Amino acid sequence: MSTSLEALAADAYPRMVATLIRVTGDWTLAEDCAQEALAAAVQRWPQEGEPGNPGAWLMTVARNRAIDTLRRASVERRKLAEAAALALTGTDEVVGEIAGEGEVVDDRLRLVFTCCHPALALESRVALTLRTICGVPAADIARAFLVTEPTMTRRLTRAKRKIADAGIPYRVPAGPALAERLPGVLAVLYLLFTQGYNADGRPAFAEEAIRLARLLRRLMPGQGEVSALLALFLLQHSRRAARQDTEGNLLPLDRQDRSRWDTVAIAEGLEALAEAERDSPYALQARIAACHAVAPSVPGTDWAEIARCYDALAGIQSAPVVELNRAVAHGYAYGPGAGLALLGRAREGGALDGHPLALAAEADLTARQGDRDRAAALFRQAATAAHTESERRALLDRAAETARQEWGS
Numbered sequence: 001m002s003t004s005l006e007a008l009a010a011d012a013y014p015r016m017v018a019t020l021i022r023v024t025g026d027w028t029l030a031e032d033c034a035q036e037a038l039a040a041a042v043q044r045w046p047q048e049g050e051p052g053n054p055g056a057w058l059m060t061v062a063r064n065r066a067i068d069t070l071r072r073a074s075v076e077r078r079k080l081a082e083a084a085a086l087a088l089t090g091t092d093e094v095v096g097e098i099a100g101e102g103e104v105v106d107d108r109l110r111l112v113f114t115c116c117h118p119a120l121a122l123e124s125r126v127a128l129t130l131r132t133i134c135g136v137p138a139a140d141i142a143r144a145f146l147v148t149e150p151t152m153t154r155r156l157t158r159a160k161r162k163i164a165d166a167g168i169p170y171r172v173p174a175g176p177a178l179a180e181r182l183p184g185v186l187a188v189l190y191l192l193f194t195q196g197y198n199a200d201g202r203p204a205f206a207e208e209a210i211r212l213a214r215l216l217r218r219l220m221p222g223q224g225e226v227s228a229l230l231a232l233f234l235l236q237h238s239r240r241a242a243r244q245d246t247e248g249n250l251l252p253l254d255r256q257d258r259s260r261w262d263t264v265a266i267a268e269g270l271e272a273l274a275e276a277e278r279d280s281p282y283a284l285q286a287r288i289a290a291c292h293a294v295a296p297s298v299p300g301t302d303w304a305e306i307a308r309c310y311d312a313l314a315g316i317q318s319a320p321v322v323e324l325n326r327a328v329a330h331g332y333a334y335g336p337g338a339g340l341a342l343l344g345r346a347r348e349g350g351a352l353d354g355h356p357l358a359l360a361a362e363a364d365l366t367a368r369q370g371d372r373d374r375a376a377a378l379f380r381q382a383a384t385a386a387h388t389e390s391e392r393r394a395l396l397d398r399a400a401e402t403a404r405q406e407w408g409s
Helices: 003-024 027-048 054-072 077-088 092-099 106-115 122-133 138-144 149-165 176-197 203-219 224-237 263-273 281-294 303-316 320-334 336-346 356-369 372-385 389-408
Strands: none
Touching: 003 027, 003 054, 003 106, 003 122, 027 054, 027 122, 027 149, 106 122, 106 176, 106 203, 122 138, 122 149, 122 176, 122 203, 138 149, 176 203, 176 224, 203 224, 224 263, 224 281, 263 281, 281 303, 303 320, 320 336, 320 356, 336 356, 356 372, 356 389, 372 389
C-alpha cells in the first residue's frame, strides 16, 4: 500500500465503518465492507489512477458492497429495508462524511462512545477501539496484549456480540450522561497512549491515541479535559525520538538531545493546554510535561511548578505512582532530603515495595545526597525488578556509572 493510500486509509476506515454501522446496524458487515473497499483501491488505483475524490470513491465502494450483501440476505424484510435506506444514503451526506466536507462527523463520535461503553471490560474497550476506530490488525493488537491472534479475535467478537445482545445504543450520550461517560472514553485513550509510549511499546498506538484525541477535540469543542489530554499526549510524544540512543537504550531527560524534540508537537500541545481547565487531572499532568518541554535543560526546569502540580494532583487522585513522582519533583525542587522523606511516606502502604521506579528514584536521590555506593546498589536492585529489557539495561548503566563516580571520588 502506498504512503498516500495508507494515510487515506487511516482516516477513511473509521469514517466508513461508523457510517455503515449507523445505517445497517451490523458491525461485522461494516468492517468487512470497509476493508473490501480499501483492498479494491490497492488493486485498481495503480492501474486506473487515483480518483479525484478518493474518500468518496472508497465510501461508494463500501456502500455498494453492503447493499449487495444485504440483498443476498433478502429473505429478511428488515434487511431489505436497510438496503433501501443505505442506497438512499449514497447521496451527498455519505460523500461528505468520508470526504471530510461540512460537519457530518457525528458517526465517528458515536463509534468512539460505543467502543468505550462501560458495559465492556476495559481491555475490550481498548482492543475494540484499536480495531474498529484505528483499523489496527488483530494480530498487532494481540501482540500488544501478549495473547494469540485467535484469542484476540474471539475477544473482539465477544465484545461486538455483547454490544448487539445488550442493545448498547450507538449514540453519544447527552446531558449529565455525557459528563459521566466522557471520563471513561478519555481513560481508554490514555491507556492506549501509554501502551504505545512505554519504552518497549508500539509507537503506532500512541500515534493513534493522539489522532483520536484530536478528533474528539474537534468534535467536542469546549471540553477542557479533552484539550488537556491531547496536550499531555503531544507534549510527552514530542520527546519520543530522543528517548533512546542508537542501540535502543533509554536515555534520561538530562541526556536527551533536545534538538530532536518535536517543536511542532510542543507548540500544538501548548496551544491545546491553553484551553484546559487549570487544575483538572489531565491538565496538571500536561502542565508538568509542558515544564519539561520548554526547559533548556534539567537544571533549568521549573521544578517548583512541577512539585506544585504534583501536590495538586495528589490531592485529586492519590495513587502510588503520583506519590512517587511527587517525591522526585520535591527532591529536585527542594533538595534530595525532601524527596527521600516524601518517598518514605509514599512507601508506608507497601504498594511501592520492590517497584523498579521507586528503587530507581531512591537511588537517584541517594546519589545526589552523596552516598554513591548505596545508590549503585539500589540501581542494580531496580534493574533486577525492571519490567522491560530496555529499562533493565538503562538501570544497569546507571549503576555502573554511579559506581565509577564513587570509585573516582
